[in-house]
Amino acid sequence: MNWLRNRATTATLGAVAFPLMVLFFVYFFDEFDTAAFNVLAPQIKRAFHLSNQGFTGVLAVNLAVVLAAAVPIGYYGDRLPRRTMVVVGAVVAGVFSLCTGVAFGLLLLVLFRIGNGVGVTVNSSVHPSLLADYYTPEARPTTYAFWNNATRWGAVFGPALAGIIAFLSTWRVAFMVLIVPVVVMAIVALRLPDVIRGQSDDPGAAEIASQERPLPFARAIRIVTSVRTLRWQFAAWIAIGAAYLPLAAYSSIYLDNIFHVNSLGIGFISAADALVALVGVELSGRVTARWLGRGLGEPLKLSGYALVAVAPFILIDAVAPNLWVAVASFLGGSFVGGWFWPPFLTTQSIVSPARVRTLSFSLGSIFLVAGFITFVIVFGQVANNNVRDGFGALVPFWILGGLILRGGNRYVADDAHRAVAILETTARLRQERMTATRHSILSVRGIDVSYGPVQVLFGVDLDLAEGEIVALLGTNGAGKSTLLRAISGIVPIHAGAIFFDGEDITGLEPEESFGLGLVQVPGGKGVFPGLTVAENLEVAVWASGRIRAEATASRDEALEIFPSLPRRYSQPAAVLSGGEQQMLTLAQAFISRPKLLMIDELSLGLAPVVVEELLKIVRRIHSEGTSVVLVEQSVNVALTVADRAVFMEKGEVRFQGPTADLLARDDILRAVFLAGAQSLQGAGQ
Numbered sequence: 113m114n115w116l117r118n119r120a121t122t123a124t125l126g127a128v129a130f131p132l133m134v135l136f137f138v139y140f141f142d143e144f145d146t147a148a149f150n151v152l153a154p155q156i157k158r159a160f161h162l163s164n165q166g167f168t169g170v171l172a173v174n175l176a177v178v179l180a181a182a183v184p185i186g187y188y189g190d191r192l193p194r195r196t197m198v199v200v201g202a203v204v205a206g207v208f209s210l211c212t213g214v215a216f217g218l219l220l221l222v223l224f225r226i227g228n229g230v231g232v233t234v235n236s237s238v239h240p241s242l243l244a245d246y247y248t249p250e251a252r253p254t255t256y257a258f259w260n261n262a263t264r265w266g267a268v269f270g271p272a273l274a275g276i277i278a279f280l281s282t283w284r285v286a287f288m289v290l291i292v293p294v295v296v297m298a299i300v301a302l303r304l305p306d307v308i309r310g311q312s313d314d315p316g317a318a319e320i321a322s323q324e325r326p327l328p329f330a331r332a333i334r335i336v337t338s339v340r341t342l343r344w345q346f347a348a349w350i351a352i353g354a355a356y357l358p359l360a361a362y363s364s365i366y367l368d369n370i371f372h373v374n375s376l377g378i379g380f381i382s383a384a385d386a387l388v389a390l391v392g393v394e395l396s397g398r399v400t401a402r403w404l405g406r407g408l409g410e411p412l413k414l415s416g417y418a419l420v421a422v423a424p425f426i427l428i429d430a431v432a433p434n435l436w437v438a439v440a441s442f443l444g445g446s447f448v449g450g451w452f453w454p455p456f457l458t459t460q461s462i463v464s465p466a467r468v469r470t471l472s473f474s475l476g477s478i479f480l481v482a483g484f485i486t487f488v489i490v491f492g493q494v495a496n497n498n499v500r501d502g503f504g505a506l507v508p509f510w511i512l513g514g515l516i517l518r519g520g521n522r523y524v525a526d527d528a529h530r531a532v533a534i535l536e537t538t539a540r541l542r543q544e545r546m547t548a549t550r551h552s553i554l555s556v557r558g559i560d561v562s563y564g565p566v567q568v569l570f571g572v573d574l575d576l577a578e579g580e581i582v583a584l585l586g587t588n589g590a591g592k593s594t595l596l597r598a599i600s601g602i603v604p605i606h607a608g609a610i611f612f613d614g615e616d617i618t619g620l621e622p623e624e625s626f627g628l629g630l631v632q633v634p635g636g637k638g639v640f641p642g643l644t645v646a647e648n649l650e651v652a653v654w655a656s657g658r659i660r661a662e663a664t665a666s667r668d669e670a671l672e673i674f675p676s677l678p679r680r681y682s683q684p685a686a687v688l689s690g691g692e693q694q695m696l697t698l699a700q701a702f703i704s705r706p707k708l709l710m711i712d713e714l715s716l717g718l719a720p721v722v723v724e725e726l727l728k729i730v731r732r733i734h735s736e737g738t739s740v741v742l743v744e745q746s747v748n749v750a751l752t753v754a755d756r757a758v759f760m761e762k763g764e765v766r767f768q769g770p771t772a773d774l775l776a777r778d779d780i781l782r783a784v785f786l787a788g789a790q791s792l793q794g795a796g797q
Contacts, residue, residue, distance in 0.1 A: 123258040123397070125251040132246070132255060134301050135239045136262045138202045141293045142232050143266025145209040147386075148274035149225075150360055151379050152283040154368040159283070160218050169488070170222055171361050178229035178477070185230075186237045186474020190467060191326040194238050195304045201234025202301065206294030213287035237474035244461040244469055245307045253404060253411070256457040257397025264393060264450070267386030275379020283375070310466025310535045317539035318466065324542055331616070332468045335534075336475060338619035340606060341412070341463040341527045344520025345456070346479045351513030352419070353483025355506050356449075358491075359426065363442070366499045371435040381439055388443045392450025400455040408462065409524035411455030416517030418451035423510040430504040456517070463527035465534045465616075483509070526560070526607035533557045534609045534616060541614045551614070553578040553708055553739045554599070559608030561591075561598050568594045570763045571608070576708070581730075581740040583750035583771060586760035592743045595760070596710045600632045601625050613707060627657055629707035633714075638697030641686035645677055645696060648685055652700035663703055670699035673729060691722035698729055709733060710741040714749070727753050747774065 120129035120136070149156070157167050189197055208227030215221040239259065247255045274286040310318035327335070336342060367373040367381065396414070403410040425445030432438035464472035491505040537557055544551035554576040561569040569591050576582055586592045597603045599610055601622045609618045612630055620628075639648050649670070653663040671678050674695045680688060685696060694714065701709055714726055730753060734740050744750045750757055751771050759767035759774060767777060 120258055123251070123254040124247050125254070127247055127251060131304055131307075132243065132259060134297070134304055135198070135243065136259055138198060138297050138301060139235050139239060139259065139262035140266045141290060141297055142202065142205050142235055143263045144270040144273070144290050145205065145212070145228060145287065146232070146263075147267045147270030147382065148283075148286045149212070151270075151274050151364055151382050152278055152286060152375060153361070153364045154378075155278060155283040155375060156221075157365075160221060162218075167361070167365070170218075170225070171357075171484075173222055173226075178226060178233055178481075181230045182233050182237065182474045182477040183471070185233050186471040187329055187332060189234075189238045189241060189470030189474070190309070190332065193306075194242050194470070195301065195306070197234055197238050198242070198304065199298045199301045201231045201238070202294055202298040203231070204228075205231025205234075206291050206298075207231075209287050209294075210291045213284040233474070233477065236477065237470050240457055240461060240473050241309075241470035242304075242307065244464075245309060245311045245466070248312045249458075249462050250401070250404070252458045252461055253400035253454045254397040256461075257393050257400070257454040260453045260457065261390050261393050264386045264390035268383045268390065270383075273379075275376045275382075278379075279374070279376040309469065313466055313532055314535055314539075317536045320539035320542050321467065321535055324467075324538060327467060327616075331620075332471050333475075334619050335465055335468050335616055336472045338605075339463055339465075339472075339527050339530070340523040341459065341520055342472060342475075344516060344523070345412075345460060346476060348416075348419075348513045348516040348520070349476045349479035350483040350486070351509045351516060353480035353485075354487040355419075355422075355426075355483070355509035355513060357480070357484040358487050358502065359506055362499055362502055366429070366503065367435075367438075369499055371438065373435070381442065384439075385442050385446045389446035389450040392447040393453055394450075396451035397454040399451075400458055403455065404458065407525065408459075408528050409521035412459045412517050412521040412524055413455075415452050415455040415459070416514040416519075416521075418448055418455075419510050419514030419517065421448040421451075421514075423507045423514075426503055426510060427507050430500050430507075459524055463524055463531055465531045467535070467538070523607075526558075530558065530607055530609055534618075537609060537611055538616065541611060551578055552576065552611070553580075553613055554741075555611040556595075556599065557609045557611075559595075559598055559610065560606045561594055561603055562606055563603075568763050569598065569605075572760075572763070572765055574758060574765065574768075576739055576741060579734075579737060579739055580756065581734050581742065581754045583754035583757045584741055584743045584760065585745070585747065585750055585757055585774070587745065589762075590760040591763040592760055593712050594763075596632055596712055596741070596743060599625075599710065600630065602632075626655070626704070629704075631701045631704055631706035631709050633697050633701050633709065633711045638700065639685040639688075639693050642684060644682055644684055645680050645688070646682060648696055648700060649703065652703040656704040658705070666703045666705060667699075670702045673702070673732065674699050691719070691726070694722075694726055695729070698726065698733070702729075702733060706738055708739045708741070710743070712743045714742060714744065723749060747771075 117129055117133065120132045124132055153167060162170065205228050208224050208231060211224040212221065212228065215224050240256065243255055243259060244252065277286040277289070308318045308322045310321060364378050367378050373381065400411045400414060403414055422445045425441045428441040429438055432441060460472060461469065491502060537555055541552055541555060552575055554574065556572060556574040558571045558573060559569055560567060560571060572595060584592050594603065598605050601620045601624070605618065609616060611617065612625070612628060617625055617628065640651065643651070649667050653667055656663045676692055677696060677699060680692065685693060688696065711730065714723065730740060730742065742750065742754060754771055756769065757771040757774050758765060767774060
């Protein structure tokens with residue numbers, strides 16, 4: 113035990129090893145059951161009169177139902193005490209493992225395997241999330257290698273033990289011996305120390321952010337799926353599900369059908385297989401730590417290379433002429449496949465925002481099972497007729513999974529920085545709400561946006577205080593309109609985070625952001641030209657989501673504010689002048705009573721007298737508490753309505769500060785602005 117403790121302390125780079133050891137042993141004993149089920153598959157098949165396809169069908173049903181539990185477990189893992197979930201998961205897995213041994217009907221077998229799977233699912237989602245908070249990013253490669261090898265140690269001892277027990281008695285007894293160590297470890301897990309989500313990333317920010325209310329499910333899902341690296345990892349899980357899960361199901365059947373190996377032999381072969389995989393995982397953890405020092409995206413390359421390297425060994429298994437070649441190929445594939453785990457888990461932990469990290473780990477199971485079910489549907493009959501052909505069908509999926517991961521490495525650095533920025537911004541915004549009389553209504557952090565291969569925004573930051581009006585300036589092509597579209601959710605962002613009214617709205621759909629009170633007025637394109645003025649306003653009443661009477665009262669008030677609209681009430685919007693169309697657009701926005709109004713190119717193509725009339729309306733909306741971002745090319749217009757300006761050029765923010773200070777920055781202002789600015793200076797003298 114001292115040797116193991118010393119190894120765990122080394123893996124954590126000197127940090128307290130108790131949490132790692134507890135989670136290791138919980139995972140270790142749960143793996144006994146999984147290993148036993150795989151090794152004893154031939155006997156279980158015969159006991160329940162199942163074909164190869166029938167047996168894999170049982171696995172598919174089991175995984176599909178466990179899938180339904182994986183996401184809720186991940187979601188509540190970000191809301192509930194994770195220590196409690198570890199304990200409950202261990203007990204549930206142990207109890208249903210015991211029940212597997214007494215199942216005397218196929219339906220009971222399926223139900224008990226589902227129960228065991230639900231318990232084990234806690235391991236794959238809650239455990240890595242806890243480890244990410246117990247240990248620093250630098251320690252995670254070796255920490256994850258140590259923890260993940262619990263499955264290998266379980267697979268070393270589990271198959272051998274299951275094979276011996278089944279050889280001496282019956283396969284049922286093999287599932288009945290686990291309950292005692294599982295219960296003991298569940299009791300020990302009650303002593304796991306409390307840890308705050310994000311503690312190892314930024315302790316101060318994590319402490320403050322922990323006081324925020326948990327994220328709603330839809331928003332948590334949106335945050336996870338907005339991370340580009342995770343999207344590539346999830347895509348790779350589909351290929352891995354089609355490559356690895358059938359292999360685990362078919363391996364013992366392959367040895368039984370092709371080479372007539374008994375349960376004892378299968379058990380020892382599986383143990384040897386796990387032992388060489390353990391060595392691969394251990395070496396990978398050390399190498400991953402070095403690759404992480406080269407760049408945050410490097411470990412994902414290593415993970416992809418490992419998957420591709422498995423493919424030749426699976427192909428050899430498909431054509432192996434004798435048992436010795438098959439076993440040697442098994443061992444080789446397991447060794448290189450072991451290199452996949454530490455870099456993959458490390459990458460996922462550093463790109464996943466702390467408050468949704470458990471959900472991130474659980475979502476992978478959806479895609480894993482989707483890949484497995486796809487394989488069963490497409491190639492299940494092939495494997496049922498000839499298990500060698502089934503092995504051959506696995507080869508392309510290993511290669512595909514590796515190539516996908518190799519392609520996703522370029523996003524890791526940006527996503528890792530974004531994850532930390534989300535935690536820090538959440539903490540800052542909470543502090544503002546708790547200590548300041550005026551807090552940020554909008555906070556944009558480091559966002560990148562591209563249209564196809566052309567990047568338009570580069571690490572843009574923007575802050576807007578509640579009740580503030582800011583002018584967003586820049587020449588054509590500076591990225592002003594794209595920034596507004598990104599904030600509204602009209603165009604996707606490729607990096608960074610957006611907070612509105614204290615909530616992370618990164619990746620929110622436009623209708624959802626509108627529902628929160630974030631309204632954009634597009635320049636000259638905010639009306640439905642085929643509808644009448646009355647119908648355009650009625651659409652705004654409906655879209656506002658407000659109580660009908662309140663929205664109608666706001667519509668009537670808007671008609672008073674814009675006296676030209678009642679005269680055009682029954683006419684199509686298409687016949688209105690440019691200024692009147694802008695008025696109608698502002699009237700629509702007014703009806704929704706937004707918290708933040710973003711106006712794109714208010715003055716574009718309009719006469720000065722019309723612009724002045726529109727600015728009066730903007731000031732009125734602002735005076736009623738609405739924060740405003742006004743996109744403009746004219747400094748003249750900006751200075752008449754905003755006290756603070758943000759200047760953009762070539763997709764980057766070049767200046768933020770008082771609008772008047774912009775006039776003194778000849779190094780920033782373009783010639784297109786100077787005439788308007790100088791005339792304004794002359795008018796003020």
